[in-house]
Structure formats: C-alpha cells, structure tokens
Amino acid sequence: MFKTIGILAHVDAGKTTFSEQLLFHTNSIRTRGRVDHQDAFLDNHEIERNRGITIFAEQGNFTYNGSTYTIIDTPGHVDFSPEMERAIQVMDYAIVLISAADGVEGHTETVWQLLQKHRIPTFFFLNKMDREGTDLPGILNEMRMSFSTELMDVSQLKEGALSDELIEFIAERDEELLERYMEGDYDEDAWRSAIRRMIQELQVFPYGCGSALKDIGINEFLDAFDRLTVTDYCKESDLAARVYKIRHDENGNRVTFLKLMSGTLRVRHEIHTGTTVEKVTQLRRYNGKKYTTVDHAVAGELIAVTGLAEAAIGDGIGALPGGAAYDLIPTLRSSVRFDSSIPLKDMLHAFRTLDAEDPSLQVVWDEHVQEVHVHVMGVIQLEVLKQVVRDRFGYDIEFGQPTILYKETISAPVNGYGHFEPLKHYAEVHLRIEPAERGAGITFANECHANDLSIGNQNLIKHHIFEQDHHGLLTGSALTDVKITLLTGRGHNEHTSGGDFREATFRALRQGLEKTDNVLLEPYYDVKVKIDMDHIGRVLSDIQQAHGTFDPPETIGEKTVITGRVPVATFMEYSTIFASFTNGKGAMTLRFSGYDVCHNPEEVIERIGYNKDADPEYTSTSIFCAKGKGYAVPWNEAEEAMHLL
Structure with a gap:
C-alpha cells in the first residue's frame, strides 16, 4: 500500500x-x-x-x-x-x-x-x-x-x-x-x-x-x-497522473515529478502533453536528493521522469483531465536588474528555467520598459531568488522595489469590433464583453455560427483570448473578471493568414474597452487578529486608516478576535508594527482574498502613468483596405466601417 x-x-x-x-x-x-x-x-x-x-x-x-x-x-x-x-x-x-x-x-x-x-x-x-x-x-x-x-x-x-x-x-x-x-x-x-x-x-x-x-x-x-490510514489505488486501470513538481538536475536535465493516480507507467511510455507526444526516457524514485532508477511505477507512487519537455506543473496526464487551480498567488511584482555584460537571452533562459519550477513567478519580458519582471510573495523570496540565480547560473542580480500587482475590469457590458485588412490580409471579429463576478478571471462563450466563420477560426479566436494577459486601459494591468463572447467574425479563403485573427481579436477587445467604464482592482487580504482587550481600539483604528473593513469583534476566552478585509498595499508591512505594540503576544493571519475595487485609483493611475495610445502590443484602431492600400480607422469610427454590420 x-x-x-x-x-x-x-x-x-x-x-x-x-x-x-x-x-x-x-x-x-x-x-x-x-x-x-x-x-x-x-x-x-x-x-x-x-x-x-x-x-x-x-x-x-x-x-x-x-x-x-x-x-x-x-x-x-x-x-x-x-x-x-x-x-x-x-x-x-x-x-x-x-x-x-x-x-x-x-x-x-x-x-x-x-x-x-x-x-x-x-x-x-x-x-x-x-x-x-x-x-x-x-x-x-x-x-x-x-x-x-x-x-x-x-x-x-x-x-x-x-x-x-x-x-x-x-x-x-x-x-x-x-x-x-x-x-x-x-x-x-x-x-x-x-x-x-x-x-x-x-x-x-x-x-x-x-x-x-x-x-x-x-x-x-x-x-x-x-x-x-488506508489508500486504494488501481494499477490495472488506465494511466492517470498529476504533475506536481519540476526540477532540473545537475546536468540541466528537466525532471518532471508525477503522482500516479491509476495505472502503471513504464520507461519509453508515450505521453500526450499539450499538442505533442513525448516519451519517458527514465524513471527515478527520489529519496532526499538521491534517486534510484526503476523500469516501472504503479498507482499511488510519486515518481520522477525525464523526457517530458512540455508538461507543466498542475497538468493532468492520461485519464486525468485539465490542470490544477491555485489559491496562493503573488500580489507583488519586481524587476530584475543585471549587468549589461550578461546577454539578455541568457538571463531570460535562467528565469524561464526557474519559472518552469515555480509557475507562480510568472516571468515576463516587458517589451515596453525593456525589463524582466517576476511575481513574488514577499521580500524574503526575492532574497532567496538572488542567491538561487547566483548559485545555479553564476549571475549576480538585484531586484527593483516590489510593487503591487493591480488588475482591471469593466463595470458595464459592451460590444467590441476589430478589423485587420492590410493588403493581402483579412480578419474581422465581433465580441461582447461583460463584467463577471470577482475572482472569475476571463471566461469565454461562443455564439458565432459556423456559416459565418469556420470552427477552426472560432477556436483560433478563443486561443488568442487566453494566450496572454490583456492590458487594461487605465494602468496597462491585466484584464480580469470579464466574460468574452464571440458574436461573429469573418475570414477570407485566400487572404486570411496566421496572425490576422490575433490582430482582429486584440483590436476588438481594445475597442470595446474604449467604449465602457473601466475599473481598477487591487489585491486584498482577509485579516484575522487575536489580541488582548487593551489593544482593540488600536487595531480597529489601524484597519480603518488602511482603508479596510471589519466585523464586530468577538470575545473568545481571554482574547478578542477581529476579522476584516484590507488592501494589500496598505497592510503588507503591518505585521512588524503589530508585533511591536503587542510585544509579540498577539496573533495575526493575513490571507490573500482576491481582488476588489482599488481604494485610491486616481493616485495609482497617475503614478503608473500608462499611455493607452502608446502600448506596443495593443491598439484599438482597425485597419481597412481600399484601392490596394491599408488605412487606419480609429476606435470611435470603426464600428460603422465593419463589414458584418
């Protein structure tokens, strides 16, 4: 067992x-x-x-x-x-x-x-x-x-x-x-x-x-x-496994750790990962940092395999569908600072290796500011990352001051229209964008008829919706908590090529955002405090000054318990203050509770200084063609020019 x-x-x-x-x-x-x-x-x-x-x-x-x-x-x-x-x-x-x-x-x-x-x-x-x-x-x-x-x-x-x-x-x-x-x-x-x-x-x-x-x-x-304790796994069933960890060994080999939920896994077993089929080249049974190689593993075991280059942490393999969802996500972002003598491609390779091992880092290259950015939970993690990069890759780096990760959404539904038709290209996309519940992320629905647009192109539009975080208009932060519905679209048998629907989809999304009310969101903590009676007033006052809210205090035994909700931006350093005035005798829990409306949007928007009209990745302007030449139509005129209206 x-x-x-x-x-x-x-x-x-x-x-x-x-x-x-x-x-x-x-x-x-x-x-x-x-x-x-x-x-x-x-x-x-x-x-x-x-x-x-x-x-x-x-x-x-x-x-x-x-x-x-x-x-x-x-x-x-x-x-x-x-x-x-x-x-x-x-x-x-x-x-x-x-x-x-x-x-x-x-x-x-x-x-x-x-x-x-x-x-x-x-x-x-x-x-x-x-x-x-x-x-x-x-x-x-x-x-x-x-x-x-x-x-x-x-x-x-x-x-x-x-x-x-x-x-x-x-x-x-x-x-x-x-x-x-x-x-x-x-x-x-x-x-x-x-x-x-x-x-x-x-x-x-x-x-x-x-x-x-x-x-x-x-x-x-x-x-x-x-x-x-008992477990009940069946090694005779179809193979099902979950990827829970990725490491790279001393030789740089990618090692994928699996929990086998059912079935038997053998060396040279072919596994579907994404759109590719990969072959297991080695099975390793780890004990601490050492391992022994085996020729097979059965349901219930944790096993490490080599040969899988595409599988990501959280992926299901075989009969286990989908990926895993995580609650604990970083609310801070920091830039990586390194000597110009280090080639950018080498630094990106190092951080993408770390990103495979810890997907919460969400390593990105920000083309606009020409910086590598990482997402982190706190300053201790940054200190550890510095040492990891030095020990594993030989690079001395520093990090910029961590900043809050904001997000954006909308407050009212809107239709967005995008057209991309420079010479010998053609794609048009119509989307409905609606506000969704907090924490919903981005969801997709499809109302497009196959007579208007092929199923393949409909799936391509869906792919472009989810291929990356989309920039909001206020700060360029990631768009979230919206439902995006594909209403209709059009391609051309001869002139539509690979990236045309991507261009039209992004322009439709952006054009819709231009026409509706945009809302800035910030991360919040659920806070729970256990203190002596004489500290109640101080804590309640501090939560109010931090633009938080709280429930009526409860007395449990000799302690008073206060629960509330506060912005991460105003409370992320409060633990030190709290420990000081309670002499370490109070207890405080801060748990990320998702995103909600920002308490100081004007100040944040001004500080970030995002120019929605100068984003190299996004534009709300559509491109049409006349007399063999492409011409631009701004967002506020694009809807009238669409071919499908």
Whole structure:
C-alpha cells in the first residue's frame, strides 16, 4: 500500500525535525539531522541550510508495517506557500504540526483552509510539549475554535486496541455505530474501519502530542497513523497522473515529478502533453536528493521522469483531465536588474528555467520598459531568488522595489469590433464583453455560427483570448473578471493568414474597452487578529486608516478576535508594527482574498502613468483596405466601417 503524507505547519513549528524522526525510526536514514546543525536530510539545498528554513518541498521514503510511505516536507514561510500548495494536491493525508509553545499561528490557518478545500484527511501533532508552561487544554480549545471541534486523541489507540473512550467518541458521530454501541457490539475490525472512513471523509481529525526534538511521542503517533490510514489505488486501470513538481538536475536535465493516480507507467511510455507526444526516457524514485532508477511505477507512487519537455506543473496526464487551480498567488511584482555584460537571452533562459519550477513567478519580458519582471510573495523570496540565480547560473542580480500587482475590469457590458485588412490580409471579429463576478478571471462563450466563420477560426479566436494577459486601459494591468463572447467574425479563403485573427481579436477587445467604464482592482487580504482587550481600539483604528473593513469583534476566552478585509498595499508591512505594540503576544493571519475595487485609483493611475495610445502590443484602431492600400480607422469610427454590420 502506497501512502503520500505531507508535513505542514507555520514556520519554526518543527516540521523538518519531525520528518527526520519518522525517517530515522523507520531506518530510512542512519542519523537524525537538525535544522540548526545544517544537516537535515530533507533540507537538500545550501540556501535552506544557511537560512534554517524549508524553501522547497522535498520528499523522503520509508516503509512501515508493509506500507510504503512518501513524506513531503513543505515550506512553512508564507513567501514560499505556493510550493506548499502545489504539494498539497498530491497528498493522501496531511500531518499539521502545532507548536505547543506558540499555539495556533497565522499561517497554520491558511494551511488548514487549503487542506479543507482539497479534501485532504488531516492529523495534528502538538509539538514541543516538553516546553515549560505548555497548556494542552488551552491549545486544544484554540484548535477547536480555529479548525474543528471533532478532534480525536490517538493516545486512546493502544497498540491497535480501541479504548472505551474512543469507541464512545466514534459512536456519538454515527447513528449506525451508535446502535451497535448500545447493543454492546464492539467488533474491533468494524470500529477501526469506521474510524478510517470518518477520517477519510473529514468527519474527525486525530491528534497526538510530543516533542520532535526530544523524540517524545513520535513512535506512538506513527503507529496510530499507520493503523488509521488506508489508500486504494488501481494499477490495472488506465494511466492517470498529476504533475506536481519540476526540477532540473545537475546536468540541466528537466525532471518532471508525477503522482500516479491509476495505472502503471513504464520507461519509453508515450505521453500526450499539450499538442505533442513525448516519451519517458527514465524513471527515478527520489529519496532526499538521491534517486534510484526503476523500469516501472504503479498507482499511488510519486515518481520522477525525464523526457517530458512540455508538461507543466498542475497538468493532468492520461485519464486525468485539465490542470490544477491555485489559491496562493503573488500580489507583488519586481524587476530584475543585471549587468549589461550578461546577454539578455541568457538571463531570460535562467528565469524561464526557474519559472518552469515555480509557475507562480510568472516571468515576463516587458517589451515596453525593456525589463524582466517576476511575481513574488514577499521580500524574503526575492532574497532567496538572488542567491538561487547566483548559485545555479553564476549571475549576480538585484531586484527593483516590489510593487503591487493591480488588475482591471469593466463595470458595464459592451460590444467590441476589430478589423485587420492590410493588403493581402483579412480578419474581422465581433465580441461582447461583460463584467463577471470577482475572482472569475476571463471566461469565454461562443455564439458565432459556423456559416459565418469556420470552427477552426472560432477556436483560433478563443486561443488568442487566453494566450496572454490583456492590458487594461487605465494602468496597462491585466484584464480580469470579464466574460468574452464571440458574436461573429469573418475570414477570407485566400487572404486570411496566421496572425490576422490575433490582430482582429486584440483590436476588438481594445475597442470595446474604449467604449465602457473601466475599473481598477487591487489585491486584498482577509485579516484575522487575536489580541488582548487593551489593544482593540488600536487595531480597529489601524484597519480603518488602511482603508479596510471589519466585523464586530468577538470575545473568545481571554482574547478578542477581529476579522476584516484590507488592501494589500496598505497592510503588507503591518505585521512588524503589530508585533511591536503587542510585544509579540498577539496573533495575526493575513490571507490573500482576491481582488476588489482599488481604494485610491486616481493616485495609482497617475503614478503608473500608462499611455493607452502608446502600448506596443495593443491598439484599438482597425485597419481597412481600399484601392490596394491599408488605412487606419480609429476606435470611435470603426464600428460603422465593419463589414458584418
């Protein structure tokens, strides 16, 4: 039986030390490393050892009681949370560590919400219980408020035997089991099966206690975990897999990491990636930074393959459709600054290599300002990127001051028209553009009849809608939260060529934007603050001054909880201020909650200084042809000149 488990927590809760103990107790490693000694088995990268934090989600293998486990040690720092989120999607179970010394911390709540979204059965391990002054009842109460009231103590499972308290706990949560309990039916196999099912269905959440550093409670927790978890993969079914990680080895070979959901994968297996068919040239089973080659892998395994140049992180392979969607996306953008002696193509190659490994970077070459731009979660990530680029590619770089990533949308529906007809070219596109719900992104619908435009050309227009982010008119930021409908279009049997529909589509989109009200959007945080009563006034005032909103405060025990919503731009540096006036005793969670109307659009528009009439990629002007020559028709006159009206 194969089981993939993720180890997750707030930074410094002890994830890596806990993982080391699991590997040591199952004889996968000979000695236990420590983060502070810079010799942890799963901190493979020099940069991780120097900084003492996990940056990359790495895996280790062990066997226990006949099951084969792969553990994924994930980053705990918020700047590297996209790496953690990508790993979550291939986990069978999660173990979330809570520091008993610190209680439930901000990032842990974000982790919990992601695990719930992806329906990952979750165990908790209360770490650092050896510290003086730890309050187990208090921590459990905090967990019940933050996560779930359905917490189950695994210490009640002694060498597989179910205690009376545990049977009673389960019976209270299932009517059929309650009847059995009342009838005195204590068949252990049936009760154990019921517990496993309830864990898998996210009805109960087991927890254990101990100390990873002092090796207290680890063995007992592992034994209970093993008895309470099952997986069911079928190696005889059709191949289905998910790409969850991409790396490049020391020889520059692209290594694609897959979770096999069903079927069997063999060397020389042909895989469809996008529009191409690629052949697997090698299968690697990684354990830390080392690997062994195998000739096949089966459902349930994590396996790394070479030979796939096109597959991207999140892609489904074989019978698994579509790609994965991610919640944790960067809200900052920064320019890359480097010496002019370094060829631009070499620098772009380096960053596109990193972009394949971390698609949240969204590396772009901005032709307008002649700069390489990257998207990041925070300044710590920029510091790490500098060192990664130096260590891997030998380039010394700097980054510009990070700026907020704005987006744009519209407030009213509009039709847009685009025509592109220089000599021996022809394409016309009509679009309807409508505002959509916040967070919807760009969606596409088609009302064009095949008699007006071939299906192939209709699909080509759809492709151009999604091939890149489209610039809004206010700041040149990405257009979002709109529904674009293809109404009709026209091509020419002889004169329509490759890029004509791209030109007409972009012009139709732009022409529509010129005629409607455009809205600037900015990223927002959901904020949750736990503080003492005497800090309530200060926090509420700070949220108001940051142009945020908040719900009425709630008193829970001795703490007051404030929830609200604030712009990232006004609150991104508030954590330091908050820690200062609360003397580190308050708790604050900041979670990206999407985009909404910008609180200071005039100021932002003026600062960015985007000129919509001088964008090298976009124009709202259509091109028509008369007497063998092309001529331009501005957006406000183009509609009357269209051929299909």
